[in-house]
Amino acid sequence: MEPLYKPQGVEERWQGTWEAEGLYNAEPGSGRETFVVAHPPPNVTGALHTGHALQISLADSLVRWHRMRGFETAFLTGYDHAGISTQNAVEKHLASQGKTRGDYGRDAFVELVWDWLREYGGTIMHQFRRMGASMDYRRERFTMDDAYVRAVMRFFVHLHRKGWIYRANRIINWCPFHETALSDLELVHEDVDDALTYVRYPFVDDLASGVTIATARVATILGDVAVAVNPNDERWRDAIGREVLVPFVERAVSVIADERVDPEFGTGALKVTPAHDPLDFEIGRDHGLPEPSVIGPDGRMSEEAGELAGLSQEEAERRILDWIKERGWLERREAYRHTIALCERCKTRIEPLISLQWWCSMEELKKPALEALRSERVRYHPESQHRFAIESLENAPDWNISRQIWWGHQLPVWECPEGHETVEEAEPERCSECGSTELVRSEDVLDTWFSSALWPFAILGWPEETPELDAWYPGTLNTTAREIIRLWENRMIFSGLELMSEIPFSHVIIHTTVLAPDGRRMSKSLGTGMDPLDLVDEHGADATRYGLLKISSSQDVRFSLTAVEEGRKLANKLWNVSRLILANVGDAQPEARPKSLEEEWMIARLDSAHATITERFDEFDFAGVARRLYHLTFDEFCDWYAEAIKPRLYEGDADAQPTALALLERLLKYLHPVMPHVTEEIWSHLPHRTERLIVSAWPEWDGRYADRQPVFEQIRTAAEVFRRSGVMPALTEDQRRIFEAVVRPERVKADSDAPAEIARLEEEVARAEGMLANERFTSKAPSEVVQAEREKLERYRRELDALRN
């Protein structure tokens, strides 16, 4: 064993060994209590980012802890096909060769995606392994596996038969680049500098006056079917019911009243374009207005735009503005900064369009899920996120589940020439209504999250009845980022309840968002991202895991390299104290048979750490676990226990050796869930150990020596006084032996500063005396607090006496 611990090489070796020896494997039917984590499936095209690394660190520490505690642990993993994201990646690849998906056609394109994935996809599992994630990689699943596809089809048909899936023409978010609908949750928003145009729509019967509206989308004027004002707006009260002319198309439309119009914005009058604005759409439907679409799926002016058909929106806007100016209807234009929606994948500006899409009603699905959340059968952690999850589900709108892309699960819907729809899991022979055999399958695919919603049970073989499904559903917990609550977590809960009649897991851990060191979000486009594998290469997976856990306490945290470096130091410290012990125990067998104060005290400290670690893990306070491990190792095990027994080890004290080995083993076990590699490596150097640490038993609590702690603490106080002042306080023989081993008084320089120490203690005595002299304190404070203060005062007086002699 070298003095410097180098994780490089060691970690990969153990990762290979653990997996090869089948120690990550989960088997159903062991009869043991289960601990099941269906880890969030990363995008099949993705690479490990900091969020993944944190998620792995959290989940794997819990999994390893439970494995050692004797649970049957199933840490399950796989890939998400990530419809739009993957298609986008492949299309970019094609674009670099000057091609488009249109050059291939649907079937060839989908084949191309599969080829592309075989070439470039599926790298992240290697990175999970490199983090030390103890997943059962044999059971890796993919949402496009045949079995998984069958589960998705079953889910769709099930919901359709219940009447909860329907088709409707509604306004949706349209990405003109991908030419597909998107849910609200697949958008990003960006502030842009635009112009707000004030246009007068003249009254039909009085062209000299009219209603002035303000718009940021001049091109959509062609689709106006009304002007709306707030009914309480005095300025426009007389205009309600009159007719105005829509510019350019010179269509006469009514001025209507609607509460949803904000009188504060612009002039308080809104042009109503139902086909191209979500609010206008609602107003239009409620007032029974027509819905002319003047912008097409390609983002250009459509046939209904008449003479402007085929133009870009910018060109159309110029033409319309010229027309308005000529007639003097343009009141003014002003600079206007506002927020627009973009496709999160290609950053193309979203067009709100009316489109025939498939929807999933939330009305019935969400009821049992809400009950499960309100009764806390499923609990989000922290509590604030639990409330947010409930509110999100309460307000969940119907879910647009169809997408007009090619990569994904094609809808199990077949149409005959009569327009009848047949919905079956597999291709039907004839139309269910007219018997026609000329069936054409819907071209739409399902929203990626529709299949993700089945993850906890589809990966176990559902809808087949498998041993895995029987053993591991419901699972235990799930870890995820905050923004995934509505996209995924809530949907797993309601789909699990609907199809399995049981919640998929009991706990959802919403983990920290790791920000860049400057406080901005980590993202590739901002250039603030970082590759966690660089950390792993430089500092080791153990240090990286420790560092990420250490900073995982609050909702958002800035990444701090010092936390990872602290982890590296911890690994090195552990390595070296192990060298000390292993080099001086001969062929002793590990056995805790304490014969001295420092041994008893160390056992009491290990007991204390045992309690804290259990408590912190149970609360999902991973930073708290990391903190306790650090101080247990550095302050208690190394600085005091190891220093105290060192002289005995050098002398070959046969009593010290077996206990030292036993306590080191216990320390290694406590550290293993967080730092698996270095602990397993040290474990492999222990004499007579054949079993692996990863599957060794979590230590039992001892509990015999809690009362030895005050006796030991007197040595620590004595050391403090001595180092500050050079004065040697009175100690028992046993205490003095430990004191001399740890403090090495012969090495402490004789620049004693007794006067300063006396002054410090005098201040303390005065403070304590003051408090105890305050009658309001002694009469109102709890008696324990007063008693503790009296004891402190006495201790200070004793120390002071020792110094003054």
Added chain:
RNA sequence: GGGCGGUUAGCUCAGUUGGGAGAGCACCUGCCUUACAAGCAGGGGGUCGCAAGUUCGAGCCUUGCACCGCCCACCA
């Protein structure tokens, strides 16, 4: 605009029923001590964002304000 989180040492952060302000890093001093110089021992450094309130006592509880951040959002 809404929700949530944050504001404590130069930096990143702990502070768990209200009872003497802490850690790591950085900085300074002294030590190559037969585990570790990626170490050991010691030290300096903080009106706990601001203002009121409750209390014998507030970093912690209440109210208001300010600033920072994340997430969400159909003011055209």
